[in-house]
Amino acid sequence: MTQSKMQELRNRCVALQSAMDASRNSRTDDVWLHSSFKTFMRKYNELATDTQAVMKLAPPVDFYDLTKIPSAFDSVTIQQRIYYDEVYTNLLILRAFIEASGGLDEVEADNILNFLKSNLRKALFFEPEQEKVVQNAIESLLIGKGMQKGLAYDRETGRVKHAGKESVPDFVFKNEHMVLEVKLCNRQGKLAEIIDEMNADIVAYSTVYERVWFLIYDIGFIRDEDEIIKGLQQSERVKCAIVKH
Numbered sequence: 001m002t003q004s005k006m007q008e009l010r011n012r013c014v015a016l017q018s019a020m021d022a023s024r025n026s027r028t029d030d031v032w033l034h035s036s037f038k039t040f041m042r043k044y045n046e047l048a049t050d051t052q053a054v055m056k057l058a059p060p061v062d063f064y065d066l067t068k069i070p071s072a073f074d075s076v077t078i079q080q081r082i083y084y085d086e087v088y089t090n091l092l093i094l095r096a097f098i099e100a101s102g103g104l105d106e107v108e109a110d111n112i113l114n115f116l117k118s119n120l121r122k123a124l125f126f127e128p129e130q131e132k133v134v135q136n137a138i139e140s141l142l143i144g145k146g147m148q149k150g151l152a153y154d155r156e157t158g159r160v161k162h163a164g165k166e167s168v169p170d171f172v173f174k175n176e177h178m179v180l181e182v183k184l185c186n187r188q189g190k191l192a193e194i195i196d197e198m199n200a201d202i203v204a205y206s207t208v209y210e211r212v213w214f215l216i217y218d219i220g221f222i223r224d225e226d227e228i229i230k231g232l233q234q235s236e237r238v239k240c241a242i243v244k245h
Contacts, residue, residue: 009098020040034084116215128184177209179213183198191221
């Protein structure tokens with residue numbers, strides 16, 4: 001079982017999920033909205049079978065005997081909706097299984113952080129005065145990368161309660177079980193405040209998410225990047241990137 005094969009299976013899951021999302025959202029007032037359920041069922045079966053063939057453990061999903069499934073012309077709309085939703089749910093389970101078993105969620109989480117680290121400076125033409133400006137630039141990059149809000153990521157959602165305090169992460173990537181917190185270091189003495197905030201974030205968000213990633217945008221007040229990164233990354237669950245303006 002190679003990493004490339006697992007990535008291929010994951011990509012097929014993503015493509016099928018996107019196709020099902022597009023189909024369901026294209027004609028919301030159409031009584032035949034879910035009439036393509038059997039086509040998606042067949043594609044899902046192929047994907048689940050290929051996954052089972054390359055993995056030691058069988059995925060915890062259903063398989064469908066298409067000879068016993070009625071066609072769109074032999075079923076009513078509520079049946080079509082039920083079949084469609086069943087396939088979609090099994091597809092989400094299959095994708096999560098592939099990602100977890102192949103370590104792909106961690107790889108993709110790293111890819112997101114590295115992508116932002118490489119491109120964020122180019123997306124900010126002026127020195128930002130507020131963190132929200134940096135957050136907006138990050139969201140623009142994610143959208144440009146083809147990531148859809150509500151599916152690939154969410155922004156300022158998913159409240160976490162810990163020790164009587166509520167925290168709201170800047171970005172949540174559910175597929176990667178990751179939160180991304182954005183910090184702006186734009187004045188003398190701000191770094192100490194940021195480190196305190198990040199330590200509190202780690203404690204809070206680790207109760208819900210597997211990964212707590214940080215991105216610090218520095219205007220010129222951080223001297224030793226390695227010291228900060230090593231101080232934070234005491235666990236594989238925590239990573240930090242620093243981008244210089």
